[in-house]
Amino acid sequence: MHSAPRPSSPSATITPQLDAVVVGAGFSGLYQLHRLRELGLRTRVFEACDDIGGTWYRNRYPGARCDVESTAYSFSFSPELDQEWEWSERYATQPELLRYLHHVADRFDLRKDVVLRTRVTRAVYNEDSHIWQVTTDTGETVTTRFVVLATGCMSAVKEPDIPGVDTFAGRALHTADWPHEGVDLTGRRVAVIGTGCSGVQAIPLLAEQAAGLTVFQRTPVYALPALNRPLTAEETAAFKARYPEFRAAQRKSRGGTVFELPTQSALEVDEAERTAAYEAGWESGLLSGLLRTYTDILGDRSANETVAEFVRSKIRSIVTDPETAETLSPRTFPFGTKRPCLDTDYYATYNKPHVGVVDLTRTPIVEITPSGVRTSEREHSVDVIVFATGFDAMTGSQVAVDIVGKGGTTLREKWAAGPRNHLGLVSAGFPNLFTIIGPLSPSVLSNAVVSIEQHVEWITDCIAHLRRNGLTEIDATPRAEEDWCAHVADLASRTLYPDVASWYTGANVPGKPRVFLAYTGGADRYRAECDAAARDGYRGFALSGGAT
Numbered sequence: 001m002h003s004a005p006r007p008s009s010p011s012a013t014i015t016p017q018l019d020a021v022v023v024g025a026g027f028s029g030l031y032q033l034h035r036l037r038e039l040g041l042r043t044r045v046f047e048a049c050d051d052i053g054g055t056w057y058r059n060r061y062p063g064a065r066c067d068v069e070s071t072a073y074s075f076s077f078s079p080e081l082d083q084e085w086e087w088s089e090r091y092a093t094q095p096e097l098l099r100y101l102h103h104v105a106d107r108f109d110l111r112k113d114v115v116l117r118t119r120v121t122r123a124v125y126n127e128d129s130h131i132w133q134v135t136t137d138t139g140e141t142v143t144t145r146f147v148v149l150a151t152g153c154m155s156a157v158k159e160p161d162i163p164g165v166d167t168f169a170g171r172a173l174h175t176a177d178w179p180h181e182g183v184d185l186t187g188r189r190v191a192v193i194g195t196g197c198s199g200v201q202a203i204p205l206l207a208e209q210a211a212g213l214t215v216f217q218r219t220p221v222y223a224l225p226a227l228n229r230p231l232t233a234e235e236t237a238a239f240k241a242r243y244p245e246f247r248a249a250q251r252k253s254r255g256g257t258v259f260e261l262p263t264q265s266a267l268e269v270d271e272a273e274r275t276a277a278y279e280a281g282w283e284s285g286l287l288s289g290l291l292r293t294y295t296d297i298l299g300d301r302s303a304n305e306t307v308a309e310f311v312r313s314k315i316r317s318i319v320t321d322p323e324t325a326e327t328l329s330p331r332t333f334p335f336g337t338k339r340p341c342l343d344t345d346y347y348a349t350y351n352k353p354h355v356g357v358v359d360l361t362r363t364p365i366v367e368i369t370p371s372g373v374r375t376s377e378r379e380h381s382v383d384v385i386v387f388a389t390g391f392d393a394m395t396g397s398q399v400a401v402d403i404v405g406k407g408g409t410t411l412r413e414k415w416a417a418g419p420r421n422h423l424g425l426v427s428a429g430f431p432n433l434f435t436i437i438g439p440l441s442p443s444v445l446s447n448a449v450v451s452i453e454q455h456v457e458w459i460t461d462c463i464a465h466l467r468r469n470g471l472t473e474i475d476a477t478p479r480a481e482e483d484w485c486a487h488v489a490d491l492a493s494r495t496l497y498p499d500v501a502s503w504y505t506g507a508n509v510p511g512k513p514r515v516f517l518a519y520t521g522g523a524d525r526y527r528a529e530c531d532a533a534a535r536d537g538y539r540g541f542a543l544s545g546g547a548t
Contacts, residue, residue: 016131018042018144020463023120023401026054028150028436028452030101031075034108035460039467045110045150046136048119052105054152056097060182061175061388063201064094067226067287067342068447071239072257073097075104076247077453083240090285091228091342122402123147125431130472130545132432145472146432146463149398153437153444156396158509160193160387164367168385175202175388185209185384191373193365194388195221196503200341202388204349211354214380216373218360219338220330222311226342227285251454254522256447259292266294266303278310291336298336298495308335318347327359337500339444393503394439394517395419405430406475418506418515422476422484422540423530425458431475434459439517440488444504446523454523458530462538472545480540492516 020036022029025047036043049057066073070087085103088096105111115136122135135141157176165172173183175198190210192199195217207213239246249258266274274294281289290311296303312329319325328347349355363377372381395415403411406429414420414427421427424441425434436455437443443451466474492498498516501507505514519526533539 014129014131014143016129016143016145018044018142020044020146020148021046021120021123021132021134021142021144022148022150024054024150024152024155024397025049025052025114025116026056026150026152027075027101027449028152028456029054029114029148030105030108030110031077031452032148032150032436032456032459033110033113034077035456036463037113039460039464041463043113044142044144045114046118046120046134047114047116048137050117052111052114052116053098053101054150055154056094056101058155059176059198060094060178060180061198061202061386062178062205063203063344064175064178064198065089065091065201065228066097067091067197068257068449069286070096070231072246072250072447073449074100075449075453076250079244081107082243082247086236087231089228089230091226120401122404123433124404125406125433127406130432146434148459149401149433149435149438151397151401153394153397153448154391156392156400158390158392158396160389161510162193162365162368164369167370168368168372169370170372170382171384173384173386175199175386176391183384187211188383189381190214190384190386191216191380191382192386192388193373194390195219196388196390197221197339197341198390199388200343200346202386204343204345206386207349207352207355210384212382213355214373214382215350215355215357216360216365216375217327217357219332220328221338221341222308222330222335223341223343223346224282224287224289224311225285226344227283228344250447250450251527252524253450254524255288255442255445256450256523257286257288259288262292262295264294265296265300266306267296267300274306275310278307282310282314285342287340287342291340298334298497301334301496304334304336304496311335315347318351320351324350324357327357333500333502334496337496338502338504390503390508392509392512393506394443395506395512396509398435398438403430403433405433416513418513419517420481420485422481423533424484424519424526425455425530426474426476426541428476428478428481431473434462440484441519442521442523442526443518445518445520451523454527454530458534461534465534465538466543469543471543473543474538475542475544477540477542484540488519489516491520492518495520 019041020043022032022045025045029045033045070092119137121137124133131143132147133143186209189212191214193216200223277293281293290307291297315329316325363375366374399412419439437451505516506512
């Protein structure tokens with residue numbers, strides 16, 4: 001591995017300007033700021049966008065909303081916050097989620113320590129002083145003891161890599177960079193490229209405006225009905241009354257959502273019983289409604305095929321044209337091994353006469369032209385192209401920063417063959433650099449807010465432990481890191497996930513190493529692993545350094 005020259009060392013007696021730098025001001029960054037301020041740490045948050053909100057500031061495309069119920073996709077650290085905030089819908093939209101985060105920032109007076117419109121571009125660790133030197137795109141450089149990457153799992157936008165994309169004479173949009181003022185597509189011919197979750201949420205609403213909508217689909221998606229609706233005052237009051245028990249159950253749950261774990265194999269019951277269970281899951285309006293029915297949905301291909309065919313039967317019952325229904329029916333990967341989507345009228349949208357789908361496995365895109373999209377079959381003339389091409393997930397936002405650790409080794413170099421860290425928290429050779437819901441943690445396989453709180457609290461407790469004991473450095477040991485990476489890979493190998501080309505494995509980004517990026521053992525088991533390491537004196541980590 002090539003290593004850059006070791007950076008010059010300031011005096012070991014230098015005191016850093018800050019105790020902590022947090023990168024990103026979404027759910028993760030705001031809560032981390034709140035907790036570090038409670039410790040009395042001098043903390044600054046750098047946020048590249050014009051305002052706080054993270055994912056929910058950036059993603060403003062039509063239909064953008066959470067796919068975990070609002071009452072569960074929210075902070076649990078403040079019982080008062082639970083009682084005072086009123087969610088209007090079962091699944092909150094982007095504007096409501098952003099209002100919630102603004103309320104949190106104002107309620108806890110967080111804005112004064114957030115620097116907006118400032119992107120962290122480089123961070124260099126000094127081994128002698130145990131201090132990070134952090135540089136931003138404004139030219140500012142600060143020194144800090146700790147750095148927390150709260151950059152999110154889905155923030156590094158994957159730009160379309162299609163020949164001719166810059167030649168299009170119409171308007172090109174990306175779901176992850178939607179204009180804040182909105183877009184009027186009335187009377188326009190619109191192309192949508194991509195049918196992941198953002199595409200599934202946007203397509204029905206785009207179809208309501210567009211004169212013609214053509215969806216270019218490489219891989220069909222399993223989409224489940226959200227059954228979204230307004231929450232009644234009675235429902236809200238009843239939920240608030242049981243919030244304390246619900247929050248406690250969330251923390252103990254497998255995925256940050258509360259449900260009864262299945263006990264049977266899908267292959268142990270007859271077809272009628274299985275179908276009834278799947279119908280109940282379908283009608284639950286929950287992302288996990290079908291995954292939670294049987295124990296082996298994600299571990300056995302035959303079991304998985306029973307639920308996959310159930311979803312395909314639903315698609316056939318909704319989409320009136322048999323050929324279109326088949327085009328929209330996933331057959332090349334097991335159900336759940338790519339993130340399922342919650343939809344509102346997604347499949348029904350294809351029954352509209354002005355909406356069509358192009359199967360890119362049959363007629364792939366050749367190029368973008370000045371007037372539209374050319375496939376191997378013909379050119380489709382359009383006025384607007386919407387790229388719903390997703391993100392460089394899990395690792396993209398971290399390696400986007402030039403992070404230089406011990407010996408001048410960069411994080412990009414270390415992760416060239418895939419991410420490596422211990423407990424999904426610290427990468428060996430990059431001391432005092434923590435990651436929130438990054439790779440090799442439950443992350444995207446869990447309710448993100450629950451996992452964010454668990455990570456923030458662990459990091460905060462760790463920093464408090466170091467300060468109480470006059471220590472200035474925590475680093476993962478190479479052996480613990482090796483064991484953790486092997487453990488995560490072993491757990492994933494027992495599932496159907498790793499064999500599927502998806503953003504879970506980095507397969508959506510050309511040249512990205514194929515590694516399953518998340519911890520599949522469950523958020524409850526993961527929490528226990530993290531708690532045990534801390535309880536055992538931060539087993540798997542090397543703690544060192546005296547006060548400078």
